[in-house]
Amino acid sequence: xxxxxxxxxxxxxxxxxxxxxxxxxxxxxxxxxxxxxxxxxxxxxxxxxxxxxxxxxxxxxxxxxxxxxxxxxxxxxxxxxxxxxxxxxxxxxxxxxxxxxxxxxxxxxxxxxxxxxxxxxxxxxxxxxxxxxxxxxxxxxxxxxxxxxxxxxxxxxxxxxxxxxxxxxxxxxxxxxxxxxxxxxxxxxxxxxxxxxxxxxxxxxxxxxxxxxxxxxxxxxxxxxxxxxxxxxxxxxxxxxxxxxxxxxxxxxxxxxxxxxxxxxxxxxxxxxxxxxxxxxxxxxxxxxxxxxxxxxxxxxxxxxxxxxxxxxxxxxxxxxxxxxxxxxxxxxxxx
Numbered sequence: 457x458x459x460x461x462x463x464x465x466x467x468x469x470x471x472x473x474x475x476x477x478x479x480x481x482x483x484x485x486x487x488x489x490x491x492x493x494x495x496x497x498x499x500x501x502x503x504x505x506x507x508x509x510x511x512x513x514x515x516x517x518x519x520x521x522x523x524x525x526x527x528x529x530x531x532x533x534x535x536x537x538x539x540x541x542x543x544x545x546x547x548x549x550x551x552x553x554x555x556x557x558x559x560x561x562x563x564x565x566x567x568x569x570x571x572x573x574x575x576x577x578x579x580x581x582x583x584x585x586x587x588x589x590x591x592x593x594x595x596x597x598x599x600x601x602x603x604x605x606x607x608x609x610x611x612x613x614x615x616x617x618x619x620x621x622x623x624x625x626x627x628x629x630x631x632x633x634x635x636x637x638x639x640x641x642x643x644x645x646x647x648x649x650x651x652x653x654x655x656x657x658x659x660x661x662x663x664x665x666x667x668x669x670x671x672x673x674x675x676x677x678x679x680x681x682x683x684x685x686x687x688x689x690x691x692x693x694x695x696x697x698x699x700x701x702x703x704x705x706x707x708x709x710x711x712x713x714x715x716x717x718x719x720x721x722x723x724x725x726x727x728x729x730x731x732x733x734x735x736x737x738x739x740x741x742x743x744x745x746x747x748x749x750x751x752x753x754x755x756x757x758x759x760x761x762x763x764x765x766x767x768x769x770x771x772x773x774x775x776x777x778x779x780x781x782x783x784x785x786x787x788x789x790x791x792x
Contacts, residue, residue, distance in 0.1 A: 501710035505718055508687065508711075519683055519719055524726025526676050527770055530669040531762075532731055537661050539755050553618040553628070555635050556643040566614045569640050573616060578631045583617040613642060623655055673773065680719055680777030684712050688785045709782045716778025717771050724770030728763045 509516045555573065557566055563586065574582045618635065620628055628646060636644045688695065695708055739755045746753040758766075 497707070498710065498714075502714045504711045505714040509715065509718060516719070516722070519679065520722030520726050523676055523679055523719065523723030523770070523774075524730060526672040526679075527723055527727035527766065528730040528734075530665055530672055531727070531758075531766060532734060533668065534665050535731070535735065535756070535758065535762075537665070553620065553632060553635065554645045555616040555618060555638075555641055556645070557614045557616065558640055558642050559613050561614065561640045563614070565640060566616070569638065570616050572638065573618060573635065576631070576634065578621055578627055580619045580621045582619070585615040585617060587612055587614050623658070625652065625655065676723075676773050677777040677780065680716055680774050681781040683719065684716060684778045684781040685785060687712060687715065688782065705786055708786065709779075712782045713775060713778050716774040716776075716781075718774070719778075720771035720774025721767070723774065724767035727766055727770065728758060731758045731766075 557569065561569075566586075567584065570582050570584050573579060618631075620631060632644050632646050635641060698708055735755050735757045739757075743754050
């Protein structure tokens with residue numbers, strides 16, 4: 457055998473070469489994979505919640521309707537109170553302070569005093585009522601036009617009507633005392649009894665709305681908690697198996713949290729629709745009644761901002777109620 461025919465390494469006693477190993481490149485970890493898995497897990501939980509709610513459409517609808525009614529009640533009362541306040545013009549205007557000026561004070565001095573009063577910190581706005589204007593108002597309101605014409609001169613003083621910034625008995629008392637000390641002021645009149653009644657009405661309305669809201673929020677949490685509890689009981693065996701094979705609490709909890717949020721969305725939409733329909737239904741009678749008094753007053757409906765706030769609040773309540781219910785029952789289903 458010639459040297460050319462010999463295998464490499466056999467010529468002149470050389471050792472045969474070892475085959476070189478190829479280096480395999482390590483696969484780079486894509487940062488999008490964990491993110492994709494995260495969103496995929498949440499999408500699966502959302503689909504599972506929608507599928508299970510769709511299997512019981514009547515029960516899901518009734519749950520959303522009950523929650524919607526509970527949400528609509530306090531907000532409806534609050535909207536009606538706001539409309540009543542708007543009908544009266546302003547609660548602050550009901551507590552106006554009448555500042556009667558001296559008879560010997562001319563209009564220029566009265567206007568100067570008006571500017572001085574308007575600069576006070578507790579004053580919202582002022583309105584000037586001259587002597588002639590006051591006499592005309594008295595003639596129209598009292599029906600004593602002919603008798604007042606027989607008077608040799610106008611006995612009424614000029615008046616500055618002062619609207620305070622807020623209704624507070626202590627601050628109104630201080631404002632009245634400060635106005636009475638001004639030069640050129642003859643008398644300051646404020647109906648404190650009406651102010652006290654008005655303040656009591658406002659506090660009663662606010663407390664009623666607050667109490668009703670708290671009670672109905674607790675009722676909402678109980679409703680959503682009971683609904684989620686029934687859903688957990690229906691899947692009790694499945695959940696126990698999932699936890700036995702290593703399923704985390706987050707994996708088990710996720711579909712129920714989405715279910716609570718979906719109930720919240722349905723409840724928010726139902727409450728928004730109920731409020732819009734109820735106010736529009738009442739508005740017809742209100743417009744007709746206001747027309748008899750030559751007024752164009754109409755009830756203000758639910759604004760877009762208020763509706764969005766209602767929807768967000770309903771979603772949060774549904775989510776919180778589901779979280780509390782799942783957290784409690786997951787402890788009971790822990791494998792032993």
